[in-house]
Amino acid sequence: MHRSKVAPTGAERRLGPDELIVSKTDAKGILTYANDVFCRMAAMTEEEIVGQPHNIIRHPEMPRVVFKLLWDTIASGREIFAYVNNLGADGANYWVFAHVTASYDASGRIVGYHSNRRAPERAALDAVRPVYAALLAEERRHAKASEGLAASAALLDSTLASAGLAYDEWVWTVTP
Numbered sequence: 780m781h782r783s784k785v786a787p788t789g790a791e792r793r794l795g796p797d798e799l800i801v802s803k804t805d806a807k808g809i810l811t812y813a814n815d816v817f818c819r820m821a822a823m824t825e826e827e828i829v830g831q832p833h834n835i836i837r838h839p840e841m842p843r844v845v846f847k848l849l850w851d852t853i854a855s856g857r858e859i860f861a862y863v864n865n866l867g868a869d870g871a872n873y874w875v876f877a878h879v880t881a882s883y884d885a886s887g888r889i890v891g892y893h894s895n896r897r898a899p900e901r902a903a904l905d906a907v908r909p910v911y912a913a914l915l916a917e918e919r920r921h922a923k924a925s926e927g928l929a930a931s932a933a934l935l936d937s938t939l940a941s942a943g944l945a946y947d948e949w950v951w952t953v954t955p
């Protein structure tokens with residue numbers, strides 16, 4: 780499936796308050812497991828999901844710097860909590876509050892990753908949306924993707940540094 784062809788419709792799908800979206804990937808981010816809630820929210824079958832890279836649900840308006848931070852964090856073995864806007868195959872979007880961790884083999888090598896997501900509070904999204912919109916705008920101001928990413932990383936640092944926070948501290952300040 781060529782997910783780059785899925786255009787957001789503007790319809791928003793909400794995760795139930797007691798629901799969790801769960802997925803597992805290999806060390807490269809290829810999906811090896813998705814629960815029922817993942818499939819429903821992504822509007823895809825398990826067969827369409829497993830074996831695909833995790834960016835099959837990437838929303839075009841998510842700033843790249845958030846995924847860079849996610850990968851830098853989990854590849855170093857640390858956990859991350861992050862707000863992510865996802866895109867279903869039907870064009871509906873759904874916001875999640877994700878907790879992503881590495882999985883290890885007996886020798887301590889990272890063999891994959893695991894993510895659990897729950898529904899974000901509306902108040903948290905009110906705080907997150909403008910920050911992500913500014914990061915995306917910064918990324919789009921640059922013709923070269925690498926320059927846009929560097930500029931948006933600098934903007935994220937300065938935005939959070941003015942509050943004396945790292946991203947992993949900031950997420951908790953916006954989470955009721």
Ligand SMILES: Cc1cc2nc3c(=O)[nH]c(=O)nc-3n(C[C@H](O)[C@H](O)[C@H](O)COP(=O)(O)O)c2cc1C
Nearest residue numbers: 804808833834836837838846863865879892893894
């Ligand atoms: C366990 C795990 C869970 C992830 N969950 C998501 C997710 O829910 N949505 C998403 O867009 N990317 C998720 N990613 C990140 C993707 O691998 C990818 O970096 C991101 O979609 C950006 O794609 P791009 O590099 O094509 O821009 C996850 C990665 C891992 C390892």
